[in-house]
Amino acid sequence: MMKDMSSMSKNETTKMIIAVIQAQDIDAAFSALKAVNISATRLPSVGGFLGRRNSTLLLGLNPSDVQKAEEALKKSCQQRIEYLAVPLESAPLPLPTPTPINVGGATIFDINIEHFEEF
Numbered sequence: 001m002m003k004d005m006s007s008m009s010k011n012e013t014t015k016m017i018i019a020v021i022q023a024q025d026i027d028a029a030f031s032a033l034k035a036v037n038i039s040a041t042r043l044p045s046v047g048g049f050l051g052r053r054n055s056t057l058l059l060g061l062n063p064s065d066v067q068k069a070e071e072a073l074k075k076s077c078q079q080r081i082e083y084l085a086v087p088l089e090s091a092p093l094p095l096p097t098p099t100p101i102n103v104g105g106a107t108i109f110d111i112n113i114e115h116f117e118e119f
Helices: 025-036 064-078
Strands: 002-004 013-022 041-047 052-061 079-087 096-104 106-112 115-117
Touching: 013 025, 025 052, 025 064, 025 096, 052 064, 052 079, 064 106
Parallel strands: none
Antiparallel strands: 002 115, 013 052, 013 106, 041 052, 079 096
16 A cells, blocks of 8 residues: 555654664663653664664654654663773784773664555
8 A cells, every 4th residue: 555645644654763772772762662652663783883783773653753752762872981992003012092982872863754655
């Protein structure tokens, strides 16, 4: 079934949020979305800085639910600082130096759905 967005009512799904969430935050994010009655499809993924494990959530939403979903994700996905051992290039011995990096959190894409098909 093909749907044209111009004929849809305001209560139908016309927004999609794609949220890439770090592995350490995914369970909290899923619980926070469930608490506000928003369902999501979870896809395992890998990438970004250091090739860390993460998950991608797909959320099909009514426009009125977008803010609720974004607030739930902001509360449950927090960036944190971890230290990565990086060897000093100028040192006579390859002694690693702890370097702070930001990890965790979420990257959220908010997309308007112009067209979709069900078959």
